[in-house]
Each structure stands twice: as C-alpha cells, then as structure tokens.
Amino acid sequence: MRHRNLSPKALAAPVGMALVLASGFPLASESTEEHGDTPREAFLYVVAIDTGDGNNPDMLAIVGADPDRGDEYGEIIGVESLAHAGDNVHHWGYSLDQERLLIPGLFSDRFYVFDISEDPRDPQLVREEEGLRPDSGYVAPHTVSPLPGGVALVSMLGADTPSTGPGGLVLIDDETGGFVRHFGPGPERAADDTGPEFMYDIAYNADLNRLVTTTWGYPGDVLENPYGPSGDTVSVWDVEKEEVIQVVHLGEQSGATEADWFHAPDSRYGYTVGTSGNAWLWEDEDGNGLLDFHVVLSDLALPCDMTLSPDDRYLYIANWFGDNVQQYEISDPYQPELVGEASVPHPCMMRLSPDGERLYVTNSVLSTLDDDPEFGPRNDAYGIYLLEVDAEQGGLSHVTEDGSAWADFSSVQKENGIGPAGPHMILFDPGVPIEAGHH
Numbered sequence: 001m002r003h004r005n006l007s008p009k010a011l012a013a014p015v016g017m018a019l020v021l022a023s024g025f026p027l028a029s030e031s032t033e034e035h036g037d038t039p040r041e042a043f044l045y046v047v048a049i050d051t052g053d054g055n056n057p058d059m060l061a062i063v064g065a066d067p068d069r070g071d072e073y074g075e076i077i078g079v080e081s082l083a084h085a086g087d088n089v090h091h092w093g094y095s096l097d098q099e100r101l102l103i104p105g106l107f108s109d110r111f112y113v114f115d116i117s118e119d120p121r122d123p124q125l126v127r128e129e130e131g132l133r134p135d136s137g138y139v140a141p142h143t144v145s146p147l148p149g150g151v152a153l154v155s156m157l158g159a160d161t162p163s164t165g166p167g168g169l170v171l172i173d174d175e176t177g178g179f180v181r182h183f184g185p186g187p188e189r190a191a192d193d194t195g196p197e198f199m200y201d202i203a204y205n206a207d208l209n210r211l212v213t214t215t216w217g218y219p220g221d222v223l224e225n226p227y228g229p230s231g232d233t234v235s236v237w238d239v240e241k242e243e244v245i246q247v248v249h250l251g252e253q254s255g256a257t258e259a260d261w262f263h264a265p266d267s268r269y270g271y272t273v274g275t276s277g278n279a280w281l282w283e284d285e286d287g288n289g290l291l292d293f294h295v296v297l298s299d300l301a302l303p304c305d306m307t308l309s310p311d312d313r314y315l316y317i318a319n320w321f322g323d324n325v326q327q328y329e330i331s332d333p334y335q336p337e338l339v340g341e342a343s344v345p346h347p348c349m350m351r352l353s354p355d356g357e358r359l360y361v362t363n364s365v366l367s368t369l370d371d372d373p374e375f376g377p378r379n380d381a382y383g384i385y386l387l388e389v390d391a392e393q394g395g396l397s398h399v400t401e402d403g404s405a406w407a408d409f410s411s412v413q414k415e416n417g418i419g420p421a422g423p424h425m426i427l428f429d430p431g432v433p434i435e436a437g438h439h
Helices: 132-136
Strands: 045-048 059-064 078-079 101-106 112-117 126-128 138-146 152-160 168-173 181-184 202-205 210-213 233-238 245-250 256-261 269-274 280-282 292-299 303-308 314-319 323-330 336-342 349-354 356-360 381-389 396-399 412-414 415-419 421-428
Touching: 059 245, 059 412, 059 421, 078 412, 101 138, 126 138, 132 138, 132 168, 132 181, 138 168, 138 202, 202 256, 210 256, 233 421, 256 303, 269 303, 303 349, 336 396, 349 421, 356 421, 381 421
Parallel strands: none
Antiparallel strands: 045 059, 045 421, 059 078, 101 112, 112 126, 138 152, 152 168, 168 181, 202 210, 210 233, 233 245, 256 269, 269 280, 280 292, 303 314, 314 323, 323 336, 349 356, 356 381, 381 396, 412 415
C-alpha cells in the first residue's frame, strides 16, 4: 500500500521521472538524431467541452502529433466521452507516474480517473469521484499538480458557502480522485489563519520550497453572468509548513490567473498574467524567501494563458480578446521584448513542445464564456492551432498555409451525434516525462 498522507517534507522533494514506455504502443519519439535527448510528442490528450444544445457530455480527445504518421497527424484519432453532461472540463493533469489522467469538472466538482497504463491511446475510465465537495467543503477544482506519494495538489476556486469563497488547496488520491486532506487551511478558518482568500493556478518550485497561487476570483463572480474578476492578490506559500507567508496585492480586480516559475533549477524568477491586461514578474533576488512583484507588461488583450520556453529564453502569451499569440524575448526578465506574433481566433491555452519548437494553441474557455453575447460572436473556429517557433531569432508561423486550425474541432463525433467541441487544455503523451508540480 502506498502512503497517502504525504509528509510536508516529501512535498518539497524534487522528483525526476524515469521514462516508462508501454510495450507496443508508440509514444514520444526516442530518436536522438534530430532532437538530441529531448523526446518528441507523438500524440496529444486534450479535454473539450460540448458545445451546442448541451445534450452531450464533455470529452477527452486524442490527436495525432507525429508527422511520420500522416494518416493521424493533426487528426482526432480517439474520443472518450465522459459519463455526465455539464461538467465543464477545464484544467486537469497526470498522476506523477503518468499512468492515469485526472480530469475534474469545474462546474460539477466531479473527478474522472482514466487509466492509460496498458494502452495510452485507449484511456479507460476507471473511477468517477463525487465526494470532493462534501468531503473538502471546497468547490470548482481547477489546477491539478501531481506530487510524490500517490497524491495530486488541486486548487479549488471557492467554497460551499453563500459567497462561494474562500478558495483553497486540497490533496487528492491520484488513483481514485478522492479527497485526502486540506493543504493549508480549509474553508472554515480561525481568525488567525492566513489566507488564501482567492485561488486559481498553482506554481510549484521544489528547490525553493515555494508555491505561488493566483486569484482570478470566487466562482460566483467569474463562472456565471455578470462576470468580473474579484481577486486582487496572490499568495506565496512555504511548502513544508503548508502556510501562506505572503499575501501580495496586485491591484483592484487584477485577476491574476496563469503562473509559472522559470525552469532553471537555481532560478528565483517567475511570471503571472491577469485578466486586467497586465503581466507581472516575481523575483527573490536577495534570497530572503519573499517575492517582489513588478508589472512588466500592460495593455494585454485579456491574456488567457502564458508559458515559458524550456531554456527560459521566451515568454508566450495568448491574448483571448486580441486574437493573437505573442512571443517575448526575456533575457532581461524585467523588460520582455516582443519578437513574434501570430493570429489565432480567441486563443486560450497553450502547450509548448519539449524542444521549444512547436506551440499548440486551443481556443475554448468555458461554456458560459464561449459565444456569450456580452463578448460578441466568438469561437466559430474551434480547434488546435499549431505554430512553428523560430527559437533562434524569434518568430511564430502557422503550419497551415491559411492560418486555419491544424486539428479541426468543428465536427467531432460525440456521444449523441456530430458537432463542434471546445478544446481547452492539452497534455502530451506519457512518453514525454513530467516532474512533480507539472501543470
């Protein structure tokens, strides 16, 4: 039996994953001739919401990404429908051993567990977990971040309260999706409990024993009309102590969302973006364990996602309202320099290839936001857009000649017919290894 009640010190331990391939099933390329020791993704997992009349459940789709398999490249090669309608699949993750996929319903508080240990191209639904909300007191599971000890850290946007706040963190069992315990305070807090008030994304740095969690807003404010980011702070955690050691105010309704640390193991830098249109650099240059935040970009067009290149040379931002993806050179992290841009209709989530040469972009957010009249006509070209990256000089270009979707999601085989589906977050096949804190 694996130990489920993970000790705080175990959480802070860096983990390097060994690459384990399922015999007989092509995964990420093992070729070192072109890419050195960097594996190349062979296929993608992507969660997608049902769009249309709501008669179909959301789904997990598999998309071929190996150009040597021309019959699959850029094609949806498999669809696994979830068991219930209305989950609103959004962010999700792996178990640390990459044998299971952990998919929460943002609106349903339900967790689906798919086993991929036998055949990664044929995920098997092995568990539906309904107990997270009643057992934890929290609602709206968001980021899923795998950790050692058979658990995953999950950010919960809010609580089962009239205000739908506060947000918090929980640990779940990575085999069942079941609640293990709170990480830090639960939703019922003593007066001296230090935050977080809001919760969204998780940025984990094992080497520094730090978490940064972001703060889009309470579920009642951001998931239904009228929408408005209510979060104005980010929280900095001591991982071993499971305590918030800093609450940093970024400005009224700053709505900080996606966040990540630089990849270099000795780096003390990271970025977050917010729905207010800003990007912030955080740093601990003096090594005192506390982070200072600096606005480094402004007037972004509602950035929906950000990601960093493996070599920490480039920052990528998807501007949902700007209909573009931008590439910034960040040799000076305080002064990002725009070096590449590509048009994508309503870009949302991104996933950069391990070699930094291919950027996959989706364009669906939530059923309540996609095609909402408040935002005007939106997302009439659902798909995954593949951008080639010029990693030497900077630059982004579509692999399709006309800039259309590389993988088309406008006509997907659903449980009850064929129609559009909204792709959101992508994970690479398990031949691309991950580490603790991956999200």
